Amino acid sequence: MPSKDFDHPTNLSAADRPQTDLIIPATDWYDSLAAAGLRNPDVHGPARHWLQVEGSFTRALQSQCARSFHVEVQHEGFAVPTLEEARHLNIPSRQRAWIREVRLCGDGTPWVLARTVIPLSCLAGRGRRLRHLGNRPLGAYLFSSPDWQRGPLETGLCSRIAPGQPEIARRSVFRHNDRKLLVGEYLLPVLYR
């Protein structure tokens, strides 16, 4: 059974956003690409390469750019994660976390939306920097330190798909001792079609 995060997104309702905004959609998460592929064979198409990138996703996107790569923060601050996210991270269900939603843009075009849930336990000590990333990619922080290890990649199938909005996603937990944060990356069709 996939895990569903249907109460997602928690921070801004669709009505609060401009029509042209790119929205992180509710997503069903599968333990593997193969499991998601039984539901939607599109994951085995051109998106597959991106779903399987193992190292820094930022680096992989940068290598596809002809000119430039940049990160645009859409929303960042303390908020309550979805129930499904809280369970996934083993944190109390109403505990706020630092939630960062960004667009990863190649050559000026949004290619990927990302949502990162950073529990309070990650924000102490050197982790204070996680609240002040701004337009610097999170990947630069996570992959510059051998302390952070990525867990298995899950594959996500997004629901209520609209033209130009994400249909397929990936996510993983990064761990540093008992600290865990959750990074979801939602591929925009323009990246792989």
Ligand SMILES: C=C(O[C@@H]1C=C(C(=O)O)C=C[C@H]1O)C(=O)O
């Ligand atoms: C986790 C990574 O960081 C990337 C950058 C993000 C950000 O700046 O918020 C979010 C997700 C990413 O794909 C990565 O590069 O692999």
